[in-house]
Amino acid sequence: MFFWKTWKALSDAGVMGINRRNADYVLKYNKRHLYPVVDDKILTKERAIAAGIHVPELYGIIETEKDFDKFDSIVANHRDFVIKPAQGAGGDGIIVIADRFEGMYKTVGGKIISRDEIGHHISSILSGLYSLGGHRDRVLIEYRVTPDQIFKSISYEGVPDIRIICLMGYPVMAMLRLPTRQSNGKANLHQGAIGVGVDLATGITLKGTWLNKIISKHPDTTNEVDGVQLPDWNGFMRLAASCYELSGLGYIGVDLVLDQDKGPLILELNARPGLNIQIANDAGLTTRAHIVERHLAQLKKEGREESVEERVAFSQKHFGKLPNAPMSSDEANAGTA
Amino acid sequence: MQSINLHLKILIATLVALGVLITGYQIYVLDIPVTEDETDDIWSLDAKVEFRAVPGTPIKAQFFIPPLDQEYVSLNESFISNNYGVSINNQKGNRRVTWSSRRASGTQTLYYRLVLTKRYSEEQAKAAPPPTPQPVQLEGPEQVAADALINPIRQHSADIETFISETIRRVNDITDDNVKLLLAGGTSAMDKARVIDLLLSNARIPLELVHTIRLENTEAQTPELWLRSYNGERWLYFHPETGQQGIPDNRLVWWTGSDPLLALEGGRQANVTLTVSNSEMNALRLAKLTTQNSASALLEYSLYGLPLQSQRVYQVMIMIPVGVLVILILRNLIGMQTLGTFTPVLIALAFRETELGWGIALFTLITALGLSLRSYLEHLKLQMLPRLSVVLTFVVLVIAAISLFSHKLGLEKALAVSLFPMVILTMTIERLSITWEERGGAQSLKAAVGTLIAATLAHLLMTIPELTYFVFTFPAVLLILVAFMLAMGRYRGYRLTELMRFKALIKS
Numbered sequence: 001m002f003f004w005k006t007w008k009a010l011s012d013a014g015v016m017g018i019n020r021r022n023a024d025y026v027l028k029y030n031k032r033h034l035y036p037v038v039d040d041k042i043l044t045k046e047r048a049i050a051a052g053i054h055v056p057e058l059y060g061i062i063e064t065e066k067d068f069d070k071f072d073s074i075v076a077n078h079r080d081f082v083i084k085p086a087q088g089a090g091g092d093g094i095i096v097i098a099d100r101f102e103g104m105y106k107t108v109g110g111k112i113i114s115r116d117e118i119g120h121h122i123s124s125i126l127s128g129l130y131s132l133g134g135h136r137d138r139v140l141i142e143y144r145v146t147p148d149q150i151f152k153s154i155s156y157e158g159v160p161d162i163r164i165i166c167l168m169g170y171p172v173m174a175m176l177r178l179p180t181r182q183s184n185g186k187a188n189l190h191q192g193a194i195g196v197g198v199d200l201a202t203g204i205t206l207k208g209t210w211l212n213k214i215i216s217k218h219p220d221t222t223n224e225v226d227g228v229q230l231p232d233w234n235g236f237m238r239l240a241a242s243c244y245e246l247s248g249l250g251y252i253g254v255d256l257v258l259d260q261d262k263g264p265l266i267l268e269l270n271a272r273p274g275l276n277i278q279i280a281n282d283a284g285l286t287t288r289a290h291i292v293e294r295h296l297a298q299l300k301k302e303g304r305e306e307s308v309e310e311r312v313a314f315s316q317k318h319f320g321k322l323p324n325a326p327m328s329s330d331e332a333n334a335g336t337a
Numbered sequence: 338m339q340s341i342n343l344h345l346k347i348l349i350a351t352l353v354a355l356g357v358l359i360t361g362y363q364i365y366v367l368d369i370p371v372t373e374d375e376t377d378d379i380w381s382l383d384a385k386v387e388f389r390a391v392p393g394t395p396i397k398a399q400f401f402i403p404p405l406d407q408e409y410v411s412l413n414e415s416f417i418s419n420n421y422g423v424s425i426n427n428q429k430g431n432r433r434v435t436w437s438s439r440r441a442s443g444t445q446t447l448y449y450r451l452v453l454t455k456r457y458s459e460e461q462a463k464a465a466p467p468p469t470p471q472p473v474q475l476e477g478p479e480q481v482a483a484d485a486l487i488n489p490i491r492q493h494s495a496d497i498e499t500f501i502s503e504t505i506r507r508v509n510d511i512t513d514d515n516v517k518l519l520l521a522g523g524t525s526a527m528d529k530a531r532v533i534d535l536l537l538s539n540a541r542i543p544l545e546l547v548h549t550i551r552l553e554n555t556e557a558q559t560p561e562l563w564l565r566s567y568n569g570e571r572w573l574y575f576h577p578e579t580g581q582q583g584i585p586d587n588r589l590v591w592w593t594g595s596d597p598l599l600a601l602e603g604g605r606q607a608n609v610t611l612t613v614s615n616s617e618m619n620a621l622r623l624a625k626l627t628t629q630n631s632a633s634a635l636l637e638y639s640l641y642g643l644p645l646q647s648q649r650v651y652q653v654m655i656m657i658p659v660g661v662l663v664i665l666i667l668r669n670l671i672g673m674q675t676l677g678t679f680t681p682v683l684i685a686l687a688f689r690e691t692e693l694g695w696g697i698a699l700f701t702l703i704t705a706l707g708l709s710l711r712s713y714l715e716h717l718k719l720q721m722l723p724r725l726s727v728v729l730t731f732v733v734l735v736i737a738a739i740s741l742f743s744h745k746l747g748l749e750k751a752l753a754v755s756l757f758p759m760v761i762l763t764m765t766i767e768r769l770s771i772t773w774e775e776r777g778g779a780q781s782l783k784a785a786v787g788t789l790i791a792a793t794l795a796h797l798l799m800t801i802p803e804l805t806y807f808v809f810t811f812p813a814v815l816l817i818l819v820a821f822m823l824a825m826g827r828y829r830g831y832r833l834t835e836l837m838r839f840k841a842l843i844k845s
Contacts, residue, residue: 006836009843017839019669020829120718127721129771214841279841 014287015278021251022272025289029168029250030271037247038269042086042140044247051246053239054265056082056143056257063138065123071115074141082145083122085130086138091186093130095121096144096158108157108185145265148258150231154178154196156220158185162198162236162256165273165285168296169244169308171237171315172288174198175277176205176230181220189276194218196225197281201320203233209279235264237312243269245308253277281321288319345823352820359813369810372803379412380552382589383612384449388604390441396421396603398436401548401592402449405432409453409589417448431592445604453552453589473538482515487539497542497568498582501533505564505580508532526562530577531595533564542566546595547574549588550611558611560591560598640809652809653689658818659808660685660795665825667791672832674787676768681791683761688796696796697789699739700762704785706735707766708773715770729763 010017016025037043048055059081060074061067075081079100085093095118096108104112122139124130131137151160158179165173175195179185182192189195194215197206205228208215218225230236240254243266253273257265278285295314299306306314363369382403390396402425405411416423421436436447475483486507494500508516508529519532530546537544548560563584564575574584592598601607640651660682667673675681688696710731714724736759765788772781798804808814831839 003833003836006840006843007831010831010836010839013842015831015839015842017829017831017835018672019832023827023829117718120720123720129721209841212838212841275839279839282842284842 010284014284014290016275016285016289018275020286021275025167025251026272030252031248034248035271038249038252038271040086040138041084041088041268042138044266044269045140045142047246048266051242053242053246054262056145056259056262056265056267059141059143061086061138061140062122062126065126068119068122071118071122071141078143080144082142083118083125084140084142085125086140087131088125088137089130091188091191093121093125094186096185098144145257145259145267146261148231148260150228150258151178153221153223154218154225154228156180156185156218158183158187159257161187161267162230162258163195163270163273163277164236164240164254164256165277166240166244166252166254167289167292168250169241170292170295170311171200171240172292172319173277173281173283173285174200174236174240175280176225178208178218178225180210180218189274194225195276195280197277197283197321198230198233199321200237201316203230203236204228205230206281206321209276212276212279214279214282231258232264234312237315238308239264239266241308241311241315283321291318342827345827349820349823352816352823356813356816356820359816360811363811363813372806378454378552378615380409380453380589381614382451382453382550383614385610385612386436386445386447386449386599386607387610388445388601388607390443390445391603391605392442393440394603396436396438396441396445397601398447398604398607399600400434400436400447400449400609401596401598402432402434403451403453403550403589403591404430406430409455411451411453413450413452415448415450417450421447429594431594433592473535475535475539478518482518483536483539485515486513486519487536490536491540497566498573500540500542501537501544501564501566501573501575502580502582504533504536505529505575505577508536509578509580526577527595530562530564533577534595537566545593547593548591548598549584550591550613552587552589552613552615554615555613558613560611561588563588640812648809652805653686655808655812655815656799656805657682657686658815659804660799662818662822663795663798664791665822667787667794669825669828670832672834673791674784675791676765676772676784676788680761680765681788682795683758684765684788684792685795685799687758688792689800693793693796697793700789700792702739703732703735703762704766704769707732707762708770711766711770712773715774725763725767728766729759732759732762732766 037047042058042061045055045058059078060070062070062074075097080096080098083095083097088094095113097105098108099106101112104114105118106112125137125139128135128137145159147155147159154160155178160176160178163175163177164171174197176198177187177189178194178196179187180192180194184191187193189209192211194208194210196208198204199206205226208218208225210219216224216226236256236258239256243252243254244250247269249269249271251271251273253270255267255270257267259265275285292315364371384400384402386398386400388398398421402414404427416434416436418436420441421438424435424437426433426435434449486504490500490503490507494503507513508519510516511520511524516532519535520528534544534546543566545565547563547565549563550558550560562577564577565572565584566575567573573582575582599607599609640648640655661679664675664679664681668675668678684696684700687700691699707728711724711728714727719727769781769785772784
């Protein structure tokens with residue numbers, strides 16, 4: 001029967017479903033009262049700055065309709081900037097202004113919009129249109145990330161970002177998310193962006209996923225997405241791993257970008273990271289999570305905790321997928337046993 | 338984590354056990370019927386007393402009515418008599434109604450009606466055994482005839498039971514001279530019963546004349562006479578003419594003793610008609626009626642104790658958890674997408690009033706109209722709250738318009754659309770249009786269809802009459818439902834749609 005065979009095959013591969021993610025990881029490792037830290041991007045940013053973690057520079061915050069008067073002074077010294085709802089989800093409600101044009105603003109897509117239109121958009125955000133629970137929100141205006149040139153050939157508009165899922169500060173899986181024409185420059189998988197798996201040990205890209213299928217070429221640029229070496233990979237890993245101390249949440253997806261001037265930056269944290277990362281990596285999250293959980297139990301017995309560097313090293317040792325990380329397949333098997 | 342799991346397991350087990358125990362108690366101990374279709378027989382006994390009043394004299398009609406301490410329980414008893422005083426008195430295990438009037442003229446008609454059903458509970462008041470009789474003093478030839486009969490009977494019998502049978506057999510042999518003499522020309526069952534009583538009283542065996550009625554659908558019955566005696570353990574019934582022993586189940590004792598059914602003063606040409614008719618009634622409603630009359634606490638603490646009006650509301654309300662369960666299964670086990678978590682349940686509730694086909698059609702129509710308005714409003718760049726208010730007002734107007742048109746067209750069903758939860762519709766439209774803009778038409782259609790399917794399923798399940806009855810009568814099953822929901826809260830398996838989603842991950 002298709003049903004049982006598929007079920008069995010998926011569970012053998014250690015693939016994590018939504019129910020398991022919610023029951024065993026999100027509910028278990030993420031304390032509810034800590035959610036505001038990740039749900040509100042302004043709070044995340046404040047915490048990150050306090051911890052000395054790199055984030056895109058915050059230009060200003062608009063909290064009320066009246067505050068819109070401050071808009072001009074906030075963006076006065078910047079030609080390009082990003083307008084974001086503080087509690088938005090899935091990249092909704094974000095406007096990226098790339099340039100000025102005759103007193104108007106030009107979005108990254110080339111559309112010219114007036115100051116009034118921006119005002120309307122900001123007031124929509126404030127009234128809670130994009131916020132998770134529909135309640136009032138704040139607007140943040142921040143530095144516009146310029147993606148590193150490395151992504152030029154494998155990305156269509158927008159800013160590609162790197163999602164690293166961390167369990168108790170151990171990176172377990174990573175994915176490069178590339179905007180497509182279909183996703184309107186957004187790096188969100190369910191809007192049509194493609195996800196490309198990243199080898200944790202080396203930072204070399206693997207095959208990708210697009211609309212739940214496994215692919216190896218970017219649909220718009222038709223360039224191969226696999227085999228690309230991401231620069232400063234250890235920097236990414238360290239940033240992601242340190243987000244555990246920053247947020248206190250045990251199971252998070254850390255979204256990072258690679259700015260051509262400022263290097264790896266943390267964009268936001270997600271307390272319920274999606275599961276398509278498994279298709280991009282052609283690997284199951286449950287398998288890897290179990291390896292980390294066993295390691296944590298071992299550490300607890302020994303009564304010690306590991307530093308960010310040790311955690312990154314552990315992950316790179318166990319979760320490398322490419323041939324130059326020989327441990328991986330054995331460990332993966334051990335994990336399912 | 339381990340202790341939480343244990344805690345959860347204990348909680349689930351406790352809830353299931355509680356649910357099963359309470360429901361089992363209700364079904365097996367309180368004997369509440371499991372389905373609504375279980376019906377019980379209801380007997381309605383009608384007695385009509387007709388007579389001509391003798392002018393100028395007060396009228397007093399004494400009429401036996403069935404005692405209520407039998408294996409049948411009274412649901413309703415009524416006396417219909419114009420201008421008559423009614424009083425009931427108990428005497429020697431009998432009940433007797435006395436109709437009285439100072440004066441009356443012409444034909445008088447008095448009615449008595451008793452509605453009965455078999456007793457639910459086992460407890461049953463036993464009629465007290467009659468006292469040992471004093472021998473009836475006879476004189477001359479009658480004494481001789483009685484002695485001549487009793488002596489062989491005594492020889493041919495071993496105990497009370499056989500003694501009575503033998504007596505009945507002998508008395509029914511009307512060729513016997515001794516019997517003839519004692520009967521003094523009468524051959525009715527009553528006469529024979531009198532002689533049997535006489536003979537038995539000489540043997541100091543207590544005997545009671547029992548006038549019974551057959552619980553059968555018949556017009557105009559005459560009470561059937563049975564004899565009974567108490568042998569120290571139980572009542573023995575005998576038919577005075579056939580000698581048949583044991584009374585059939587469908588006989589109801591109307592009165593005992595040798596007095597006639599009706600004793601009339603101040604009237605002539607009395608005529609009594611007894612009619613028995615049978616009807617069936619929902620067993621539960623019956624149980625309820627019996628409760629009211631016999632004051633047993635059978636259903637006192639159930640939802641049936643509520644006033645009828647609120648019962649109807651609760652019958653809907655108590656099914657909501659079932660609808661929620663449907664959503665839970667559809668979302669967490671199957672992985673279907675719906676707009677909002679409990680929106681489908683609310684839509685399902687609205688379907689109750691509109692009927693399914695109409696409900697789906699109207700829901701689709703209103704949502705489609707609302708969506709087109711919403712997409713028009715999008716161009717006007719309005720803020721959220723004013724925009725939502727506009728959509729809500731529009732929804733109200735559309736509903737009013739649909740009602741008006743359908744009323745003009747004679748489609749009364751569509752009028753029920755006004756019961757659609759308008760705020761829910763508005764929110765559905767808003768969510769749908771946001772999904773449409775952000776995720777595209779395909780995604781939003783998927784969610785909308787999912788919502789409709791979920792609402793339909795929930796509606797179908799919530800309106801199964803047997804299920805509604807069961808949950809309403811045995812609300813403890815909701816505890817089992819809660820246990821299942823708790824278990825679902827820790828379900829880690831794949832959702833059905835995930836099997837498709839992750840198909841690419843299966844190594845061939």
